Amino acid sequence: MATCGNILNELLQTGEVLETELEESNGGRPARRYKYNADYSYIICLNVKTEGGIHSLTYAVANLLGDIIIENTSNVPHIDYEVIETQIGELINNYGNVKAIGIGIPGVVHQGIIDVCDLDLLIGVPVGPRLQDKYGLEVTIENDMHLTVYGFYNMQNYDEDKTFAIVTFPKDNFPGAGFIVDGHLLKGNTKFAGEVSFLPFDLTREEQLKQLNSTEGFVPLAIKTITSIIAIIDPVSIALTGELSKPTLLDDIYNGCLKDVPKEHMPEIFVKNDTHDEYMRGLISVTLESLTYNLQLVEKRK
Structure with missing residues (x-):
């Protein structure tokens, strides 16, 4: 009781927990009631996107329960590190006590550095480390399909762990995929899992992109991609x-x-x-999870 009381008092002093009205009395001294202050601090989530030649930034500011406080989308001429940093800086100035930043990008991220990406100006840029150095906050950068499949899966509320896949075929860009295997997000050793445009189609990347954007060429490539996914992870559904x-x-x-x-x-x-x-739900979820201890209970398989 003493330990819990001390922790609770500390949380009250910082404002992370709020005291509410007293519990109704059942004859003795009424119990005190408390609630978690979801607006004690915020997270910033940024969705970086390009499709059909249009570049856009969608930002969301969410509280510690994952509720979105504000969300907005804007089209921009180009997207590079400076564009991302400027947008995040404005949001940090407008919303006090930001604790974490989450960014979703159409590409591969390894240790905060952008690798394969639909946005050429971000390739090879250490976006994560630079933002952490500048703002001193926890920064999570993740592949857009990993985020989408994670959000999509969590919104289904399955009764038991399932295997699920989502594949995107954007206009004028290469396809990508996200996988949930037995209830767990599959990223791979270097976060390259889901880069289905690198399957052995016996085509150059230029030929593949041209074929994808024609009706007669799209279907055969989609069939090969989906057949490969079925044979490897055997999902219950593919979106x-x-x-x-x-x-x-x-x-x-x-x-x-x-x-x-x-x-x-x-x-x-x-x-x-x-x-x-689904994308924003996944992005908010992984950004909030970056603030928690990295411990996980895993059922031992017999």
């Missing part, structure tokens, strides 16, 4: 997103996969054109 993913093509894609995959192993395949909410 297709991006401008090139159209419901009218689903039957052709599904039947094409059946040429190599036995029907009993075929997952549900569906189109989810708008994944903004």
